[in-house]
Amino acid sequence: MTMCQRCNYPRLFRSKGVTPTPNRLMLMELVGDSPAPLSPQKIYETLNRTHRLNRVTVYRILDLLVEKNLLERLSSGDRSFRYGLAPNANHRPHPHFFCRRCGAMECLASDSLDLDTRALERRYPGAIEKVEVRVDGICGNCVGAKGKMG
């Protein structure tokens, strides 16, 4: 749902003035292929399994890609941020669900919530850059695990 079907990342990176290093491409592919936004920790662990790299490098790449608007940083219900593909032409902004039981975050369909921001955009005296919608609760898996399906 979130995934970007095999964009040409090296080209995309260059178009934004980002040198397409192996680490950056790996990270971008990992996040791009993930059905849900990922924490830096998770990204670090996953990448590090196959290609040794430093935790700090992960943070630096994330900052860079967010700044270049290739990734977006989402706040979760816990203490760490999550990162997903930034919205673009092929990838609509969408809300996310955070499960307070298992800590997993998932993407919701972009039309699952109907949000009209026009009134606010007209009246708000500052500059609006993004609207983040997060739904909190217990996810389907966790509800099932605890609940009726013994």
Add this chain to the structure above:
Amino acid sequence: MTMCQRCNYPRLFRSKGVTPTPNRLMLMELVGDSPAPLSPQKIYETLNRTHRLNRVTVYRILDLLVEKNLLERLSSGDRSFRYGLAPNANHRPHPHFFCRRCGAMECLASDSLDLDTRALERRYPGAIEKVEVRVDGICGNCVGAKGKMG
């Protein structure tokens, strides 16, 4: 806008099984009177100016009051949470604005965004407990300060 016009907090606390200690009441009044949600750090500094108390106590009271549904915990665009009055009969849920320049968070009118969650509630397989909407950008003050008004 956020403020609860002088609720009877001791009574409210007891009704939820929360012992109304001086620290807890002070904290609740501070948050209740604030026009915007506050960080633990800010709460600590403010309370500590007049009545010595420990930072840990602040965290513990916040956890307790969130658990009892008297306060709500909001994620901001930065690394700390913010706390405000929990929505209730006199206090509608509302979105918040986070300014990435000055770090301030403000409450927006509860009708400033039109959000329809019914479709999601019908279809989502888990349990939805709350929906958090945060608008990010540059607030009115900061836009003005940097911009036209030299």
Add this chain to the structure above:
DNA sequence: ACTTCCATGCAAATAAGTTGCATACTGTCC
């Protein structure tokens, strides 16, 4: 090769929040 720039690593620092344990307070029972 020589320089320049930037990507990465490594160690240490910081910030926010949490835990363990000791002391002090609240309200209840004799």
Add this chain to the structure above:
DNA sequence: GGACAGTATGCAACTTATTTGCATGGAAGT
């Protein structure tokens, strides 16, 4: 009115997420 049980608070130490400073290493141009 003191002993008791159960919290509430303080204090120090810890953990986790993230950031910074500084040094090395490698690619690209000259």
